[in-house]
Amino acid sequence: xxxxxxxxxxxxxxxxxxxxxxxxxxxxxxxxxxxxxxxxxxxxxxxxxxxxxxxxxxxxxxxxxxxxxxxxxxxxxxxxxxxxxxxxxxxxxxxxxxxxxxxxxxxxxxxxxxxxxxxxxxxxxxxxxxxxxxxxxxxxxxxxxxxxxxxxxxxxxxxxxxxxxxxxxxxxxxxxxxxxxxx
Amino acid sequence: xxxxxxxxxxxxxxxxxxxxxxxxxxxxxxxxxxxxxxxxxxxxxxxxxxxxxxxxxxxxxxxxxxxxxxxxxxxxxxxxxxxxxxxxxxxxxxxxxxxx
Numbered sequence: 001x002x003x004x005x006x007x008x009x010x011x012x013x014x015x016x017x018x019x020x021x022x023x024x025x026x027x028x029x030x031x032x033x034x035x036x037x038x039x040x041x042x043x044x045x046x047x048x049x050x051x052x053x054x055x056x057x058x059x060x061x062x063x064x065x066x067x068x069x070x071x072x073x074x075x076x077x078x079x080x081x082x083x084x085x086x087x088x089x090x091x092x093x094x095x096x097x098x099x100x101x102x103x104x105x106x107x108x109x110x111x112x113x114x115x116x117x118x119x120x121x122x123x124x125x126x127x128x129x130x131x132x133x134x135x136x137x138x139x140x141x142x143x144x145x146x147x148x149x150x151x152x153x154x155x156x157x158x159x160x161x162x163x164x165x166x167x168x169x170x171x172x173x174x175x176x177x178x179x180x181x182x183x
Numbered sequence: 184x185x186x187x188x189x190x191x192x193x194x195x196x197x198x199x200x201x202x203x204x205x206x207x208x209x210x211x212x213x214x215x216x217x218x219x220x221x222x223x224x225x226x227x228x229x230x231x232x233x234x235x236x237x238x239x240x241x242x243x244x245x246x247x248x249x250x251x252x253x254x255x256x257x258x259x260x261x262x263x264x265x266x267x268x269x270x271x272x273x274x275x276x277x278x279x280x281x282x283x
Contacts, residue, residue: 010184010185011185014185014189015189018189018193021193021197022193022196022197022200025196025197025200025201025204025220026200028200028204028216029200029203029204029207034210034212034213037213037216038216041216041219041220044197044220044223045223048197048223048226048227051190051193051227051230052227052230054185055190055230055231055234056234057230057233057242057245059242059246060226060230060242060245060246060249063246063249064226064249067249067250067252067253068219068223068249071253072219072252072253072256075256075257075260076212076215076216076256076260078260079212079215079260079263079264080212082264082267083211083212083263083264083267083273084210084273093208093209093210093213094209094210094274095207095208095209096207096209096276097206097207098207100206101203101206101207102203104202104206105199105202105203105206108199108202109195109196109199112195112198112199113192113195116188116191116192116195117188117192122187122188122191123186123187123188125187125232125235126184126186126187127184127185127187127234127235141239141242144237144238144239145239145242145243145246148238148239148243149243152238153243156243156247160247160250160251163250163251163254164250164253164254167254167255167257167258168254168257170258170261171257171258171260171261172261174258174261174262174265175261175264175265
């Protein structure tokens with residue numbers, strides 16, 4: 001009885017969060033105000049983080065909130081403050097190319113929906129158990145991720161660390177003013 | 184549980200929204216927003232399919248995707264700032280030369 005109510009609560013939360021994310025995305029698409037679009041992006045990212053939480057991916061959900069809501073959105077706000085400095089003019093964005101966008105997007109969406117709901121038979125991948133980390137090892141999800149990062153995925157972890165360092169140094173080098181040579 | 188098709192439909196909708204935002208908007212910053220939405224849609228698929236996997240490979244991959252997205256957006260913002268300094272605009276249709 002308990003598990004049944006929990007499953008239906010999970011389903012209700014999933015559809016609520018999905019609807020919230022998609023409607024916020026549509027509002028981003030149709031809004032001409034850049035700042036409002038960025039703040040609506042917060043709602044989309046939080047909805048996606050909630051869906052990760054429902055799907056037994058707590059660590060990914062927390063990373064999503066920390067990195068996207070805490071990092072990328074601040075970065076985007078700073079970018080907008082730095083690149084739209086025309087005095088006495090509202091921060092707005094023009095829309096163009098509506099017809100090709102609707103054509104391409106509608107066609108691609110039709111193809112995706114028909115292939116997902118069609119013959120592909122995705123039922124066999126339906127989640128079977130509540131907590132995948134518990135099947136073999138008895139560890140929780142976050143513990144399995146930590147163990148994986150330090151054993152199987154150690155090369156990927158190191159490469160990612162170097163990539164992050166190179167990207168941030170490169171960004172600082174592109175933007176930063178060159179030092180004047182000493183007279 | 185929630186059937187996997189619903190995850191796939193949700194991520195397809197988010198992907199199309201990101202694509203439309205990247206095509207329609209003229210400001211370079213909004214194109215970046217669309218690309219972030221596309222990366223999130225890919226991550227949802229990874230997490231959805233990793234629900235059956237005891238090794239959690241999909242969740243590992245989505246973590247690495249998040250890190251690469253951060254690096255990409257930092258470099259993209261630096262480039263957009265430099266382009267703005269040079270052209271005094273961030274409208275992508277008016278940036279039509281590459282020799283800096």
